[in-house]
Amino acid sequence: MKYKLLAIDMDGTFLDKEHMPTKGNIEYVHKAAEAGVKVVVCSGRIPAALKLILKDMPKNQPVIAGNGSIVYDHNSRELYYGALERDALIEIINIMRRDFNNVYYHFYDGDIVCSERFDKIIADFYYKLNSTMPKEFGVEIRIIPDSIYYIDKYNPKVAKVEIFEEDLNLLQSIRDRLEMLPGIEIVSSGFNGIEITNKGLNKGNALEFLVNHYGYSLDECIAVGNDENDVEMIKKAGLGIAVRNAKDCVKEVANYITEKDNDNDAVAEVIKKFILNK
Incomplete structure (x- = not known):
């Protein structure tokens, strides 16, 4: 062949x-x-x-x-x-806030990493990446006070959401909960993460x-x-x-x-x- x-x-x-x-x-x-x-x-x-x-x-x-x-x-x-549907994105955030409030997640507004807190995940990957390379190869990090307010105001095209958790049993519980939502697709990412996109x-x-x-x-x-x-x-x-x-x-x-x-x-x-x- x-x-x-x-x-x-x-x-x-x-x-x-x-x-x-x-x-x-x-x-x-x-x-x-x-x-x-x-x-x-x-x-x-x-x-x-x-x-x-x-x-x-x-x-x-x-x-x-x-x-x-x-x-x-x-x-x-x-x-x-292919951006996530707005309703699915809002529901993911609501579930994380209500049921898994201490677990870190971020989403992408195009090429911008959006998070409500500056976590170890951002520090160890994106911030480190930005600090060790020329500016033109960097990734914009945006710390936002309220994800849902940001989505309502800017209507971002969010390709995916990422969730990270060292407790793998808890991470599996999050995945099990989110997989009950229609219209999304979930895969594992590395050792301690899951990534969410539109179904298909x-x-x-x-x-x-x-x-x-x-x-x-x-x-x-x-x-x-x-x-x-x-x-x-x-x-x-x-x-x-x-x-x-x-x-x-x-x-x-x-x-x-x-x-x-x-x-x-x-x-x-x-x-x-x-x-x-x-």
Whole structure:
């Protein structure tokens, strides 16, 4: 099979434990692009949080962001932006306030991270990210006094909500409660987070949308990932691949599991084996 598109998850797949791309992965995604394969960054991150990564990736390639809520073509033209319905967003916030008041969450107004408090999550990721990179690669953080007031006043296009909690039993209780709501989709994110988008918006459906846009078939696609939010695209792709460090739920649906993990050029292994055939 000659593959035409390679969809790659970022955190835990293409990026190492320091959230940076390995040299081998960078080298081989360029080789894949030179061979005529579309190399698609397919991330749970919002577009602004991908800018530093994209500067070293092959140019003029499509992007899937926000767990499939946002799709760009190879010219950085927005093909799709799926915002959460306002009523669902308000209900999520009300449930968090009423039943899980001490649990941290934030949402994204486009590329702006919106939160009612400056929490360790923002400090350890976004604030640290902003403090260690050039300004043009930073992400705007907006601490707001009242999320519902903000939504009513500004009518933001919210691609997703993220909730983080170290107590995994409590996190599961939150997920169980929110899954009773209609019209939303929930996936785990890393070890202690869940991410919420509109129903039907996931990396798998975004991949299918992009494939149809370019006139390819899903059989001509490779998808590589490590976390629950990668499961749908791995199931849809003609060749679905889990990296060695992937969660069991990903390995269970994959056609191939890499010998290497995300710290040791797992994506380069995929490109060598299935695209360059070396």
